[in-house]
Amino acid sequence: MYAFDYHRPKSLRQAVNLLAKVEDAKLLAGGHTLLPTMKQRLAAPANIIDLNGIAELAGIERKGRAVVIGAMTRHADVAESPIVQEAIPALAELADQIGDPQVRNRGTIGGSIANNDPAADYPAACIALGATIITNKRKVPAEEFFTGLFETALEEGEIITRVSFPLPSKAAYMKFPNPASRYALVGVFVAKRGAEVRVAVTGAGADGVFRVGAMEEALKARFSPKSLEGIKVPSKGLNSDIHADADYRAHLIGVMARRAVANATGKA
Amino acid sequence: MSATGIGAAVRRKEDQRFITGKGQYTDDINRPGQAYAYFLRSPHAHATIKKIDAKAALAMPGVIAVLTGDDLAADKIGGLICGWMIHSKDGSPMKAGPHPALAQGKVRYVGDHVAVVVAESLAQAKDAAEAVKVDYAELKAVVDPAAAQKNGAPQVHDVSSDNTVYQWHLGDKAATDAAFKQAKHVTRLDLVNNRLIPNAIEPRAAIGEYDPGTDAYTLYTTSQNPHVARLVLSAFVGIAPEHKLRVIAPDVGGGFGSKIFIYAEETVCTWAAKKVGRPVKWTAERSESFLADAHGRDHVTRAELALDDRGRILGLRVKTIANLGAYLSTFASSVPTYLYAPLLSGQYDIPAIYCEVDGVYTNTAPVDAYRGAGRPEATFVVERLVEVAAREMGLDPAALRKRNYIKKFPHQTPVIMNYDIGNYHASLDKALELADYQNFAKRKRESARRGRLRGIGFSSYIEACGIAPSQAVGSLGAGVGLWESAEVRVNPTGSVEILTGSHSHGQGHETTFAQLVSDRLGIPIEHVTVIHGDTDKVQFGMGTYGSRSGAVGMAAIAKAIDKVIAKGKKVAAHVLEASEGDIEFKDGKFTVAGTDKALGFGDVALQAYIAHKFSGQDLEPGLKEGAFYDPTNFTFPAGMHICEVEVDPQTGVTTIERWTAVDDFGTVINPMIVEGQVHGGVAQGIGQALLEGARYDENGQLVTASFMDYCMPRAGDLPSFTVGMTTTPCPSNPLGIKGCGEAGAIAAPAAVINAITDAVGHEDVAMPATPQVVWRACQKAAQRMAAE
């Protein structure tokens, strides 16, 4: 690790001011992505702004027909939250499947979303549920937020403060973990809200999270695992690595989607 | 049996220290004035070094020295050695290239040691390492051993134009060919034994120290065999004469073979300590362990089994290419040869066996012994062949095994080994019962109702442990003898210190060795301390690997105890005024036969030291005896492991539903520790079968260089094990012990793969059988069935 200056603001305002003032700064949330890259000397920020002292950034609230989660909320807190468990159980289950206990007790939803790892779980939930990412500057629909591999719509000086998830009528997340890292080799989040159905896939796409239109159409007609039979996801544009090649990932998307729908309809 | 004697499940004495954080590992040790070493490693798999410019690095804060291979050469420090000479079929000696501790002119794998930076702090050393300018001329790399033997392949060492270190063979080719001519059925298999990365929980570490007052060095290091490390560093590498080098291997957190070897890092730290005039400390980071600890396995094999029409095995033919990596590690040459082919007879009466092995250099990390070392590879070959043969011939795999088991002992195999004892039917029968084999079909139907495929797999393994009779291994090319030493020091108050040349790095010697002493001397186990891992305390020893500490190390202790008792009788005779021949020793008491005159063990110890009751002319004072024990044969632990799996055909996910292990380890000192060894070994074997696999890309970059990509088994991947025992005490060992440390890792891979192939319709499945691999096998089986 290279030397850096460490700052620990007490409020969002202080953090925003620091971010504008100091050179070459990085925000520190759970540190589970940032610190390993710094230790491997792959990242060398001159300044670290630690968000862990900002109480207003953490917490979970029910606001009408939505659940709002603060950026600094740990995965374990989302998993264990009675609010989330009641309103969007699929989201609590997703959080409960991230990494291992150490990761869940440090990693944050804001850090996960800002990082947009193509194998991370939350992006699938954000897209499928139609979440809104709220920053110190604006509100960004999830569809516009995840722009590519480790790329987001976040601009310089922008800090994620909250994520707002509208309540679905039915939803489920089915994850096929990479046996080594426990990230998603393929993860499929299926959500139904009113007439709208979304199927979001993480872990598989070479450009990160994506939706499967053909599945969404079929499920709109009838929300049942049967509707997905015969729908093949093309392997073009999917990742191939030592753990799974594109063909296998394409196949898994089908299996995981059917199992997710079965789960969402209580037929698993 | 007493509560702490042989056969008792005594809680491990050492665990109090370990689980309360009071262990002393190498990295826990800090020497006054110590500096820190950081190794600059090659980013290329194959390159010549044109120039190393350390000027900028030397000018950085805290930097004490930057040392390279040129400095080693200038100091006439020799290279690392491979201690086992293998001769090729044509009689020529193996072709071993130079193995300098720091590269001299060329790097041969990613992670190879280019230079060492010594600085006041580790961070400063790392910063300075980035400023060392190395001018490389990259060369094409080769990582696949078969490709390395082809014409025009990149040449790793000048000594071998086709990268072939040796072309070795064992067995009778003509007799084997004749057996295949007579065969009614031949089973052929192409097998890959996947490359593994050891990953002991404690990474390797070393502190080198030099005392100019005595002109002597001390090396603290993570070693399974500190005396061998000292011998190699003095006699071959030439750092210091043996009596001027002390090697201390304190608590060591796992080794699995990877800490047997003498590596570049401890060599350099010791040498550098004198050069910089400071103790020099290095502790590997996990990334370094992945790159530069010796890896395991990595065989490509074509195997053929000849059978008659009733399923009797007539012959076995094996051709293996073994990847040895970029340099020959300390025992690398012996693992795919003498630790492999002599086990190819398995538990079977096979009249003819012929095995050829090519050892090959590639641009990958050195490959050497890893838990089981050669024997897991042999078991995998034999047990996969037998399983597939049974399926092909429509025979029950258990029945085919029974038909071919060796029944009479001693049994001379066609591949060196003389099995002294065993009862393979007994372990099979017990395992079938414990595994509830008779209801397997019912369970399979039940799984099918849930859309799952259930399979069962067997593995009748055998291993050669108790390594090893020195004359025998000497005749096969070993550079050392493989006896063990022990010293029993009795204190005047009757407590005892045991000094052993074996080394515990998780096995629980402090408990099991003390149990033997407590049992034999009739003293409380609390009165016994076991000392190991320091060349200044223990005179000499060969260390711990190959499941040898019980069979060889404890046999040496038993021998020394016998001498202590003999001397004690002399002392007692003087004190009790009886003739020595009338003194008996039992339950910790010396008695005069037929009388009630008796002396406790502690009283005799005191009398031996105060020496008031005998004159120096009659008897030497004191009570301390040593012994060297050289085994007369290998020991042959064997058993049957049965694995039952369930496969999800939609995803290819395999879950292990049941595991039954029935092992014959001979006499068992501590059943709890033995069971723990079985659990750990099976976990590693399951890891190899399902999860672990080191992968290099074609440029020689290690793709699985962290736990994010290299999958170690976790508790959740494992079932609850059913462990049973059958016992045939080992006749060639004074304690009847055979050894248990590697059995699980040897037995497990074949059992897992046999079970999966059974589940998925007998399609071949490669290791690691990841979900993708198993899913493809399911697809293939479905296609084949549709076509049929």
Ligand SMILES: Cc1cc2nc3c(=O)[nH]c(=O)nc-3n(C[C@H](O)[C@H](O)[C@H](O)COP(=O)(O)OP(=O)(O)OC[C@H]3O[C@@H](n4cnc5c(N)ncnc54)[C@H](O)[C@@H]3O)c2cc1C
């Ligand atoms: C072993 C391991 C296993 C894992 N398994 C999984 C898994 O299964 N599924 C999964 O989804 N994830 C997994 N993760 C990722 C982990 O859960 C975290 O989500 C991830 O590391 C990022 O969150 P963090 O809070 O640690 O962020 P940090 O590492 O602190 O930061 C990550 C990046 O986000 C930026 N950032 C952080 N907070 C904000 C903010 N509020 N506004 C703007 N930018 C911000 C930082 O500057 C940095 O660039 C795993 C991680 C590890 C180490």
